[in-house]
Amino acid sequence: MVQAKKQLTEPETPAIFDLNNYLKQQQIIVEQALDQSIAIARPEKIYEAMRYSLLAGGKRLRPILCLATCDLMGGTQAMAMPTACALEMIHTMSLIHDDLPAMDNDDFRRGKPTNHKVYGDDIAILAGDGLLAYAFEYVATQTNNVAPENIIRVVAALGHTVGAAGLVGGQVLDLESEGKLDITAETLSFIHTHKTGALLEASVVCGAILANAESEDIARLSRYAQNIGLAFQIIDDILDITATDEQLGKTAGKDLQAQKATYPSLWGLEKSRLKAQELVDSAIAELSNYGIQAEPLRAIANYIVTRDR
Numbered sequence: 001m002v003q004a005k006k007q008l009t010e011p012e013t014p015a016i017f018d019l020n021n022y023l024k025q026q027q028i029i030v031e032q033a034l035d036q037s038i039a040i041a042r043p044e045k046i047y048e049a050m051r052y053s054l055l056a057g058g059k060r061l062r063p064i065l066c067l068a069t070c071d072l073m074g075g076t077q078a079m080a081m082p083t084a085c086a087l088e089m090i091h092t093m094s095l096i097h098d099d100l101p102a103m104d105n106d107d108f109r110r111g112k113p114t115n116h117k118v119y120g121d122d123i124a125i126l127a128g129d130g131l132l133a134y135a136f137e138y139v140a141t142q143t144n145n146v147a148p149e150n151i152i153r154v155v156a157a158l159g160h161t162v163g164a165a166g167l168v169g170g171q172v173l174d175l176e177s178e179g180k181l182d183i184t185a186e187t188l189s190f191i192h193t194h195k196t197g198a199l200l201e202a203s204v205v206c207g208a209i210l211a212n213a214e215s216e217d218i219a220r221l222s223r224y225a226q227n228i229g230l231a232f233q234i235i236d237d238i239l240d241i242t243a244t245d246e247q248l249g250k251t252a253g254k255d256l257q258a259q260k261a262t263y264p265s266l267w268g269l270e271k272s273r274l275k276a277q278e279l280v281d282s283a284i285a286e287l288s289n290y291g292i293q294a295e296p297l298r299a300i301a302n303y304i305v306t307r308d309r
């Protein structure tokens with residue numbers, strides 16, 4: 001049975017939205033759902049490796065975006081939670097593989113030794129593969145009260161996002177661009193819209209699909225997500241220069257060390273900050289049709305440029 005959507009009514013006196021509290025609450029809910037999503041089975045080692053990275057913390061931005069968008073479009077948290085968990089499984093998988101010696105070769109992630117440092121390269125590759133496959137199984141088997149055609153649309157959107165048209169393609173161009181400080185703004189934008197932006201966009205779009213949103217809403221929310229996705233990466237590049245290892249939970253200064261072209265290397269720190277703010281303003285402008293129920297998405301957009309980790 002397909003569950004009825006919630007009524008889109010607004011309270012008479014809008015309360016001031018407390019983003020910190022909202023993020024904290026949503027993080028707790030997502031942590032609990034992730035913890036319950038994968039049980040240890042035989043062979044224990046692979047499940048432990050998958051759980052080690054999945055439950056290592058992180059901002060949980062992608063699941064929170066998915067839940068917030070489903071809510072905005074009149075759906076419920078329960079409808080979106082399996083997809084929210086799957087997004088975090090895919091994100092975690094991409095971090096595990098990105099940290100491997102054959103890729104970015106990093107020793108720390110989310111304040112802990114990287115997966116391959118604890119379990120070895122072989123198990124880390126397989127832990128990533130296990131998380132990626134399970135993400136799709138999880139959406140297909142655990143999503144309730146959503147029309148089957150919308151579940152299929154979500155599975156297709158996730159597949160498109162992780163493949164050569166998304167994360168994989170962005171990562172390949174990123175690897176090819178290493179050591180080339182003269183790459184163009186267009187190439188840099190291609191790398192980041194695919195490597196970083198695509199999964200953030202999928203988080204928002206899938207949340208909307210699960211709530212059976214109209215195509216105009218999906219298009220608008222997609223543009224919101226594209227803008228915050230690029231802003232997120234610009235701030236990521238800035239933090240790689242300005243933040244500490246402790247703040248980031250990973251090695252800072254890696255971009256300079258690996259001779260990677262970044263937004264600050266292209267535009268400087270100040271112009272990069274201004275660009276990120278402009279993108280966030282454009283993202284928020286896409287939400288002008290929605291009332292205070294879009295406050296979480298507006299606040300998340302603002303958080304993206306003010307975050308320090």
Ligand code: GRG
Pocket residue numbers: 057058059060061091093094095097098103110132162163167168171195196233236309
């Ligand atoms: C998906 C099949 C498949 C392969 C992966 C390795 C790879 C191909 C892609 C790399 C993707 C990647 C690591 C992009 C960087 C995205 C990014 C800015 C990550 C940091 O995200 P945060 O700050 O991290 O949200 P937390 O730890 O808070 O979740």
